Ligand SMILES: Nc1ncnc2c1ncn2[C@@H]1O[C@H](COP(=O)(O)OP(=O)(O)OP(=O)(O)O)[C@@H](O)[C@H]1O
């Protein structure tokens with residue numbers, strides 16, 4: 429086994445076709461680095477937006493309203509079932525289906541109208557496709573997380589005079605989010621890899637930037653190696669971060685974990701420190 | 707005689723076809739301690755949970771200072787309140803559970819200040835000062851920054867009592883507050899409750915602690931089969947029960963008292 433690996437490593441290290449000097453030359457090329465930034469941005473936004481939508485979906489799924497339950501179920505069913513690549517292409521071509529998007533009263537007057545082509549850029553199509561996919565997974569995890577919070581605590585909140593919203597924001601969601609942090613970490617690594625799909629929309633992430641360069645220079649393999657190296661660096665960093673978080677969770681260092689979660693979810697709507705009584 | 711703080715009129719509760727409360731009437735006056743005893747399944751918890759509408763009564767009305775709980779006048783008719791309207795009334799009625807139900811992701815102090823800050827909009831510094839005072843009162847000044855899982859059952863229950871008190875309720879409901887505790891921890895919780903009673907807190911306590919009921923209660927209720935079978939001064943009920951069912955129950959829980 430070790431011998432096989434050593435042979436493999438040697439053949440890669442000494443393979444002339446890889447052209448290591450070219451790899452080194454492009455590893456920190458400005459286009460590659462800005463592509464790297466795009467990859468990270470897509471990953472972070474898709475996870476955060478997916479998580480936010482997932483929270484709403486999970487709450488709808490657990491509500492007593494049949495309509496909300498059904499809508500949430502249908503969303504999760506759809507976005508779990510459709511491959512992200514199909515979604516990306518679909519969202520990008522949304523204008524073919526719906527030429528304009530409007531806000532207004534259904535079947536009534538329209539308050540605002542946008543041309544779909546102005547709204548759907550490669551970037552927004554990518555975010556929609558990736559975040560919606562993530563939202564379906566996050567919703568299922570969050571649902572389990574919310575259900576893991578004891579009903580006794582919810583009753584205790586009621587006897588303290590807390591409203592449903594206060595109970596959810598202050599007691600249930602913080603505990604549910606803590607439960608889903610490890611699986612969300614896993615999802616983040618998958619998402620990082622999924623972002624490479626956006627190259628079909630000509631969105632300059634790390635892979636597409638590499639493709640653009642080798643389309644000019646024909647140094648296909650070295651540039652794919654550059655992209656590979658960056659993906660490996662990022663997944664390795666994420667894995668370390670994930671282990672650190674899990675270790676914190678197990679050692680039960682709640683305070684610093686909460687700070688971490690707070691930073692992580694700083695843009696989410698449930699950050700409110702206090703909600704004053706009306 | 708002054709008007710009662712809490713008044714229950716014709717309370718009935720059924721789960722499906724199973725009638726658990728079959729017509730309960732009672733009054734609790736300000737500063738009084740009422741203890742409720744009775745065999746398992748007699749409907750004690752259900753009664754307590756109906757008082758603050760954790761369970762919706764099938765029939766009957768509960769009044770707190772003359773105000774019907776969970777119901778709202780609109781013109782000539784009474785309407786059921788929404789959850790959030792009910793929340794305002796529940797602030798006045800604290801509840802302590804057998805299983806404590808503290809918030810595990812918050813320290814003892816954070817558990818206590820949560821509701822005053824979030825519900826009443828009390829400033830955090832003010833709430834902290836009051837919470838520390840309450841922790842002192844329940845004998846846990848040195849445990850303010852402990853998480854529930856770092857506390858013993860007795861300590862958790864005392865934090866839960868402090869958490870209820872922080873909302874400055876007019877009435878405290880206890881559902882078997884010591885039943886989940888190891889025997890050696892029961893005393894500390896009962897001591898806290900005794901102290902509250904002497905300070906004039908109005909309390910309704912479902913308990914199996916007959917000595918506590920005898921010494922602390924102003925009024926004792928014996929329930930069986932969803933009705934009040936016997937009630938009155940705790941010493942009278944415990945030592946000279948008139949009803950056969952009361953006698954049978956007491957001889958089981960107080961084997962050496964006869
Ligand atoms: N949510 C519910 N759904 C159906 N039946 C219920 C429910 N809650 C209570 N019951 C039934 O109502 C009856 C009375 O229950 P309750 O918990 O009020 O008794 P209890 O006097 O508090 O008993 P214990 O001393 O064991 O706590 C029991 O037969 C119980 O099975």
Ligand SMILES: [Mg+2]
Nearest residue numbers: 750751752882
């Ligand atoms: Mg009970």
